[in-house]
Amino acid sequence: MIYEPHDYQKYAHDFIIDKPASALLLDLGLGKTVITLTAINELLYDSFEVKRVLVIAPLRVAQDTWGRECQKWDHLKQLRISKILGNEEKRIKAVNTKADIYIINRENVEWLVDLYKGSWPYDMVVVDELSSFKSATAKRFRALRKVRPYIKRIVGLTGTPAPNGLIDLWSQVYLLDRGERLEKTLGGYREKYFLPDKRSQNVIFSYKPKDGAEREIYRKISDICISMKACDHLKMPERIDNFVPVHMSEKEEELYRKLEREALLPFVDGDVDAVNAAVLAGKLLQMSNGAVYDENGGVRSIHRRKLEMLEDLIESANGKPVLVYYAYKHDRERILKAFKARDIDTPKDISDWNDGRIGIAIAHPASAGHGLNLQAGGSTIIWFGLTWSLELYQQANGRIHRQGQTETVIVNHIITAGTMDEQVMAALNRKETGQTALINAVRARMKGGVAV
Structure with missing residues (x-):
């Protein structure tokens, strides 16, 4: 296939060429892989x-996406790839194979750095x-940081740079510029731009930006980061979000409230208990979906x-x-028992879905978060169980x-009223608001091929 790039793709391509370190914060569907390969x-x-x-890519993307893009476009077919x-x-065999591009999943970055020790051979990293x-x-960050001085060119690709707030930016930007823009250490970054937020005595759980910090952070990184929203450059399908409430009975809700109050639901052959707040939040979210694991791993049906x-x-x-997106294994099991549904997992599953041979598909957002094109198979999403992760939510x-x-894409969220579901949905909305501010701050505005 002949590649005829859009203006925004030419701009992003030139941005990579012109800058030894760059980050493309591109929405899904804008062609970040072909842009980067070109x-x-x-x-x-x-x-x-x-x-x-x-x-360096998520495993499924490493296995399929980059190699498939090289074979798809005429001007890239000569590129030799080793996975x-x-x-x-x-x-080891792949490392020793002569190639232009070597592709590795992110879990093995530490292994690769240890393999080469002081003789890092890759002068460009994506x-x-x-x-x-x-x-x-994280070990993967520490490993890549160790060899960063030997990398002449680096490109970062993502659509969700700050899924949990601006604190997340430091390590990502550090890999690009080695601390030039947002301080040399995470501690220095926090001290300069943030104030302690949630805390218990001397233990700080979260930070909030100082007055004016967001604007200054955006200004600092704007020369090496560009953001592009699909709605600015492509004719995107309309999306309608529905929030569909369900209500537990008084008896079911009392079980939920008891666990919420006491962190314990006693059963004859295995209690449901929570040893800390994080575990309790997870148990309550499970109960929102209708079932919860007990201390022995058994599933307790609630509603x-x-x-x-x-x-x-x-x-x-x-x-x-x-x-249908589910959150827990017992969600999957109950859905499969109640409906003639099929997992989207293997390449054949994906092909069958896109060819219209699957009526009800189910997937966990972590397995469908990266590298899957499912738009040909349907236009209706149902969130049976929610995720706290904004990144997984947006990618899914x-x-x-x-x-x-x-x-028109319909995204249905089944929300159990008065439960943790409502808090998760609110948290996703809050995070999206913060990330939207970042994206807008570094968005590439195209006019005649020039960012404005």
Whole structure:
């Protein structure tokens, strides 16, 4: 296929070429992979600025997406790819294979750094889903930080740079500029731009930006980060969000309130208990969905309200395919027992969905969060169980709400009234508001090929 880039794709390509360190905060469907590969191809074979490229990506994306894009476009078919995946023997073989681009899943970054020790051979690194390096204490971040001085060019790609707030930005930006813009250490970044927020005596649980800090952070990174929203550059399908409440009976709600008050629900052969607030929040979220694990791993059924509403929503789809997102294994098991549904997991599942051979598909947002194009198979999403992760939430919705979707996308959220569901939904909305501010601050405004 001949690649005929849109103006925004040309702009993003030039941004990578012009800057040794760059981040593209691109919405799903804008073609970040082909943009980056086109720039890599030019740097390898036109300007000869790099010799060996490493792409770090989520496992499913590493397995499929980058290689598939190279085969899809005529101008990229000459690029040689080696996938550093599988067991250690296979990874060693891939490392020693002569190629232009080496692709590794992010879980094996530490292994790769240890393998080369002081002789790091990759002069360009692309981090697909840069936000997966948001933790400054994670081994993958520490490993990549160690070899960052040997990397001539680095590109970060993500649509969700700050899923939990601006604190998440430090480690991502550090990998780009080694601390030039947002301080050399996370402690220095926090001290300069944030104030303690939630705390218990001397233990600080969260931070909030100082007055004017957001604007200053955005200004600092705007020269190496560009953001593009699909709605600015593509004709996106309309999206309608529905929030569908369900209500527990008095008896069911009393069980929920008892666990909420006492962190304990006694049963004859296995209690449901919570040893701390985090565990309690998880147990309450499970109960919102209708079942909860006890101390022995057994499943305690509490109510069928969401299953009943799911049946109604499937029926109201009038035979159109629906994609249902679940949160817990017992959600999946109860859905599969109640409906003729099928997991979206393997390449064949994905193909069957897109070909219209699956009426009810189910998936966990973590497994469908990256690298899947599902827009051809349907336009209705049902959130049976919610996720706290804004990144997973946005990415999962983006599997269907993206370029190529020909119908209005309906996103249904089944919310159990008066439960943790409402708090999760509110938290997602708050995080999205904060991230939207960041995206808007560094958004590339195109006019005649120039950002304005």
